[in-house]
Structures are given as C-alpha cells and as structure tokens.
Amino acid sequence: MNPTKQYQGHIALLCSSVFFGLNFVISKGLLNGAISPVGLNALRFLAGAAVFWLISMFMKSEKVSRRDLMILFGGSVLGLMLNQILFVQGLSKTSAIDASIISTTVPMLTMIFSAMILKEPISWMKTLGVIIGGVGAIFLIITSLHGLDKQSSLLGDLLCLASSAAYSLFLVVTKPISQRYSPVTVMKWMFLFAVLLVIPFSLNSIMMIDFMGLGTPNWLSLGFVLVFATIIPYFLIPVAQKKLRPTIQAMYNYVLPIVATALAVFTGTGTLTVTKVVASVLVFAGVYIVTRSKSRADIEVVRVNQASKVHSPES
Numbered sequence: 081m082n083p084t085k086q087y088q089g090h091i092a093l094l095c096s097s098v099f100f101g102l103n104f105v106i107s108k109g110l111l112n113g114a115i116s117p118v119g120l121n122a123l124r125f126l127a128g129a130a131v132f133w134l135i136s137m138f139m140k141s142e143k144v145s146r147r148d149l150m151i152l153f154g155g156s157v158l159g160l161m162l163n164q165i166l167f168v169q170g171l172s173k174t175s176a177i178d179a180s181i182i183s184t185t186v187p188m189l190t191m192i193f194s195a196m197i198l199k200e201p202i203s204w205m206k207t208l209g210v211i212i213g214g215v216g217a218i219f220l221i222i223t224s225l226h227g228l229d230k231q232s233s234l235l236g237d238l239l240c241l242a243s244s245a246a247y248s249l250f251l252v253v254t255k256p257i258s259q260r261y262s263p264v265t266v267m268k269w270m271f272l273f274a275v276l277l278v279i280p281f282s283l284n285s286i287m288m289i290d291f292m293g294l295g296t297p298n299w300l301s302l303g304f305v306l307v308f309a310t311i312i313p314y315f316l317i318p319v320a321q322k323k324l325r326p327t328i329q330a331m332y333n334y335v336l337p338i339v340a341t342a343l344a345v346f347t348g349t350g351t352l353t354v355t356k357v358v359a360s361v362l363v364f365a366g367v368y369i370v371t372r373s374k375s376r377a378d379i380e381v382v383r384v385n386q387a388s389k390v391h392s393p394e395s
Contacts (some may be wrong), residue, residue: 089323096313101339159250174236190330213366
C-alpha cells in the first residue's frame with residue numbers, strides 16, 4: 081500500500097484515539113448525576129445521525145446494496161449500540177482507570193477475530209507487538225492513574241470488557257465494507273440504525289435531562305462528547321479502515337491511557353515521570369512492530385512471486 085495513505089490512516093487513528101482517551105474522564109464527569117448513561121448514548125446517536133445525514137446531502141449519493149445495509153446494521157449494533165451503551169454503563173459503575181486498563185484488550189481480541197473471520201495470520205511479530213504495547217499501556221496506567229478515580233466495580237469492569245469485545249468485532253466485520261463506500265455513507269446508515277433501535281427506549285431518559293440546569297461546565301463537556309468523542313472519531317474510523325488492517329487500528333487503543341495520563345498531568349492530578357515516558361515508548365514500539373508485520377495480502381504476494389520464480393524458464 082502507498083506509504084502516504086498509511087500515514088493518513090495513522091493520523092486519523094491517532095486523532096480519534098486522543099478524543100476517545102479524553103472521553104474516559106469527560107464522560108465520567110457527565111455521568112455523575114448530570115445525565116444518565118441511557119440519555120447520553122441517545123444524544124450521541126441523535127447527533128451523529130443528524131450530522132452525517134446533513135453532510136450526505138451535499139455529497140454525491142452512493143447506492144448501498146441490501147446485503148451491505150445488513151452489514152452496516154450489524155456494524156451499528158456492534159460499534160455503536162453495544163460498544164457505546166456497554167461502555168457508558170460500565171464507566172458509570174467503575175473507575176476511569178479500570179475502563180482504561182480493559183480497553184487494552186482490544187488489540188488482542190481484534191487479532192483473534194481477524195484470524196477467525198478475515199483469515200489474517202497471527203504472526204510472531206504481530207503477537208510481540210500486541211504484547212509489548214499492552215505491557216506499556218498497563219504499566220502506564222498502574223503507575224500513574226491511581227489518583228483519578230478509585231471507584232471500581234466487577235460489574236462495571238465486565239461491561240467495559242464486553243464493550244471492548246464488541247468494538248473489536250466491529251473493526252473486523254466492517255473492514256470490507258469500508259473499502260466500498262465513503263466514511264459519511266457508512267456512518268450515516270450506522271447512526272440511523274442506532275437511532276431507530278435505541279431512541280424508542282430512551283425518550284424518558286432524554287426528557288429527564290435538565291438542560292436548563294446543566295451549567296456551563298456540563299454543557300462544554302456534553303459538546304465535547306457529541307462532537308469530538310462521537311462525530312469526528314466515528315468519521316475517522318472508516319477513513320483509517322480504508323488504509324490499515326484491523327489489528328493496527330486496534331493497537332491505537334493503547335494510546336488511550338497515554339492521553340489520560342497527559343490529561344492528569346495537565347490538570348495537576350499527575351506528574352510526568354521517567355516511567356511514564358518509558359511506558360509510552362513501549363506503546364508506540366508495539367504499534368510500530370504490528371505495522372511492520374505481514375498481512376494476509378502481503379503473504380499472498382510473496383507466495384505468488386516465489387511460485388513465478390519456480391516456474392520461470394530461467395530457473
């Protein structure tokens with residue numbers, strides 16, 4: 081693949097990971113009484129559907145086949161409904177630290193699902209990269225985030241784990257379809273399906289939100305969640321899917337604790353230490369190693385080249 085396109089994919093994932101990382105702390109603040117988990121998810125789905133359908137009106141229309149609509153429906157259930165609903169519910173019951181730690185299971189789960197569904201090879205290099213990145217992420221969390229939130233819960237942790245599994249499967253299932261349609265087309269249908277399925281059961285939660293009494297800090301937090309933790313990253317995900325393998329995408333979940341640490345340092349609840357720098361280096365080293373591992377397509381090219389050499393008249 082063109083290196084420039086790969087760089088674009090990495091930039092898209094880095095930006096979305098930064099926003100998702102900040103969302104751990106900012107959503108936690110909103111869920112402390114201002115908005116219920118159900119209400120927050122409903123607002124995110126409504127905002128996403130409205131924005132992506134509005135943008136699509138100014139773009140060339142893409143006809144989506146019935147089969148692909150079914151795949152998008154499945155992607156909506158996995159990547160939006162289950163991922164976000166389970167995440168918000170889990171975050172409301174456990175600590176931001178636990179949620180960050182559990183998010184580091186995404187690369188391993190994605191590697192397994194990719195092998196099962198897309199027949200991507202689980203090479204020693206890919207496995208090594210996932211492990212190195214995971215060690216760095218967990219080391220970073222354990223050594224630096226203990227002061228953010230100490231309210232842990234087994235149920236909350238299990239919900240976050242289920243959210244990670246849903247997101248991992250989403251990255252794999254929607255990989256092929258992201259090659260055929262624009263990010264706006266992909267997301268406008270996914271968010272529409274999410275709205276149709278969730279809103280009928282969320283109206284009471286939305287009506288119970290005291291919008292007039294939210295206050296400026298909560299309004300700013302809500303604006304961030306809707307724009308920077310929903311619309312922008314979910315636009316960037318299919319952009320990256322066109323250019324990178326699912327396992328590489330999942331590796332960027334290791335960036336989330338780095339972002340949380342940076343937020344802790346910025347707000348004065350944490351300090352920058354040598355251990356944090358080392359842990360961050362391990363994370364990006366893991367991403368680099370996975371990036372350098374061979375995909376199924378790369379292996380097929382090597383096999384074809386070797387076969388052509390064997391059958392070449394000169395040989």
